Amino acid sequence: MNHLICALILTLSLGCGAALAADEAPKKESSPAQKAQQEKMKNCNKEAGEKDLKGDERKAFMKECLSAKAAAPQANQRDKMKTCNKEAGDKGLKGDERKAFMSDCLKN
Structure with a gap:
């Protein structure tokens, strides 16, 4: 009987330890979205x-x-696109140069 009780206690303590270890696993970071x-x-x-x-x-x-939908970020992006487009036109950029410029400009 004592062996049965000891086995039961050991089983429960191991189960609880495993559950606690699972809770301590690193959690995945949320994406910006x-x-x-x-x-x-x-x-x-x-x-x-x-x-x-x-x-x-x-x-x-x-x-x-x-x-x-959030209206402000879309309007902000539209203004940024307008400004970058104007700058690219003023600089006379074409093709890959224009694409690279626009990409950098829109990221900033």
Whole structure:
């Protein structure tokens, strides 16, 4: 009987140790897109809470809020493209030189 109890305790302690080791495994870093989505979710959730929305009303709000596109970054990218295009034209760049310039310009 004592052997059975000891075996049971040993089995449980080994199982718990393995579970703890699995929890300590390094976690994969979130991608920038995932981080942006998490931030968006946090902001939408906060806004829904401030409006005190519940049930279907909250679901509808969250769906709309999370699917909304951010207008500012698109406008910013459009302005950047316009500026880089003008600079490339002023410099008279063509072909691969223009592609390389545009790539560098749009990254900055």
